[in-house]
Amino acid sequence: MGRDFDTVVLGGGMMGAAIGYGLARLGQRCAILDEGDTAFRASRGNFALVWVQSKGLGLPAYSDWTRRSAALWPGLAAALREETGVECGLSQPGGFTLLLSEAEAARRVDFMTRLQAQPGFHPFLWEIWDRARLRQVFPGIGPEVIGACHTPLDGHVNALRSFRALHTAFAQRGGAYRPEHPVERLAALPGGGFRIATPHGAFSAGRVVLAAGNANARLAPMLGLRAPVRPQRGQVMVTEKAAPFLTHPVVNLRQTDEGGIMIGDSAEEVGFDTGQGLGVMALMARRATRMFPDLARLNIVRAWSALRVMTPDGFPIYEESESVPGAFLCNCHSGVTLAAAHALALAPMLAEGRLEAATLGPFTARRFDVPATA
Ligand SMILES: Cc1cc2nc3c(=O)[nH]c(=O)nc-3n(C[C@H](O)[C@H](O)[C@H](O)COP(=O)(O)OP(=O)(O)OC[C@H]3O[C@@H](n4cnc5c(N)ncnc54)[C@H](O)[C@@H]3O)c2cc1C
Known part of the structure; x- marks a missing residue:
């Protein structure tokens, strides 16, 4: 009996949409099944950095993978523009971590030095810029800013437009997107392939890709996999639109291609709670205005929170089921x-x-089996 699809991707977030689009480009008959609007969805509430500078301490392969993606982004944005007419708003001018004290600077230098000194790490250019040099890029920095850590590799994107472009291109290439199709059960079929059950019927496929974010924790064991992921809340605020003045992204604030300034880098361990708190928002706003005092004159027009999908060590998991x-x-x-x-x-x-194995072997979930003392 024929199968409905070559591959079914579970989860229509940025992860599932990118994978689905990539599979459809290769001529695969592919479906993306998504839980729907009441699900927890990082892809609709993120900060939109394409960020390299702080990635890979503890796992150099993560830095390589991140840099490979940053290098592939211009090609992806161009392909999506050509196929869909949607502009991803990609900008990769280099990025900054602003430093508000000598202690922060010392911690940043220590972090970057340890990152780059790891065996197997492929070094990239990073520099500490002093205040005078930084003012040439950001004339509006506040008096407390003593400098910044810079890499030329960082950038940002319009995440919602990119997300839409991925879904549009997926559909145009014949992909089947099924929202409001939460997967309830997964089973391997005796002769090979899978049965994927949703409240609106079951699908069969030769392969399945679990890309359902935090829901992977529940779904993975059905196919002999393990996804030790947890939600981590991030709060984000955006100001009214302003004339362009932030030419480069900063790790905790950036000006979007539409003019608003997004502020947000909180990381809160609160479980599946998408609430917001004035305390955290005030802290983020205070730090942002210490960096750029003119921000205090702008109104916050929207604020939200969303849940990251966090593994115990913060690195990705890519794994094929052994069983x-x-x-x-x-x-x-x-x-x-x-x-x-x-x-x-x-x-x-x-x-x-x-x-x-050479690229993704380091990202197996089996790394969590190694005792902490090993
Ligand atoms: C506040 C915040 C800031 C962030 N900033 C950045 C950043 O600057 N740069 C960056 O690279 N990343 C950032 N991220 C992370 C980024 O948003 C995500 O890694 C990315 O969107 C991919 O998410 P995902 O697709 O894995 O998960 P999600 O977006 O959570 O998608 C999971 C999908 O699975 C679906 N689903 C759930 N259960 C089922 C089921 N049973 N069956 C079918 N479907 C199901 C849901 O409907 C959902 O659409 C940030 C995240 C947050 C929350």
Whole structure:
């Protein structure tokens, strides 16, 4: 009996959409099943950085994978523009972590030095800029800013437009997107392939990719996989639109291509709680205005929170089930940054039915089996 699809992707967030688009580009018959509007969805509430500078301490392969994605982003944005007419708003002018004290500067230098000194790490250019040099890029910095850590690799994107472009391109290439289709059960079929059950019927597929964010924790064991992910809340605020003045993204604030300034880098361990708190928002706003005092004159027009998908060590998981080959698990917490790698490097591996060990071997969930003392 024929199967409904070559591959069914569970989860239509940025991760699932990027993978689905990548598979559809390769001519796969692919479906994306998504829970729907009441689900927890990082992809609709993120900060939209395509960020390299702080990635990979503890796992150099994560820095390589992140840099590969940053390098693939211009090609992805161009392809999506050509296929859909949607502009992703990608800008990769380099990015900054602003430093408000000598102690912050010392911590940043220590972090970057340890990052780059790791065995197997492929170094990239990073520099501490002093205040005078920084003022040439950001004339409006406040008196407390003593300098910044800079890399030329960082950037940002319009995440919602990119997300829409991925879904549009997926559909145009014949992909089947099924919202309001929460997957309830997954089972391997005796002769190979999978049965994927939703309240609106079941689907069959040769392969399945679990890209359902935090829901992977519940779904993975059905196919002999393990996804030790947890929600981590982030709060974000956006100001009214202003004339362009932030030419480069800063890790905790950035000016969007539409003019608003997004502020937000909170990380809160509150479970599945998408509430917002004035305390955290006030802290973020205070730090932002210490960096750029003129921000105090802008009104906040929207604020929200969303849940990141966090693994115990913060690195992604890419894994094929040992007991049920053809079932793949994909989780990460920087799925905007990694969207290009997911569409253009991971999807081809999934289409082949094999994750490249040299590239993705370090991201197995088996790393969590190693005792902390090892
Ligand atoms: C505040 C915040 C700031 C962030 N900032 C950045 C950033 O600057 N740069 C960056 O690279 N990343 C950032 N991220 C992370 C980024 O948003 C995500 O990594 C990315 O969107 C990918 O998410 P995802 O698709 O894995 O998960 P989600 O977006 O959570 O999507 C999971 C999907 O699975 C679906 N689902 C759930 N259960 C089921 C089920 N049973 N069956 C079918 N579907 C199901 C849901 O409907 C949902 O659409 C941020 C995240 C947050 C919350």
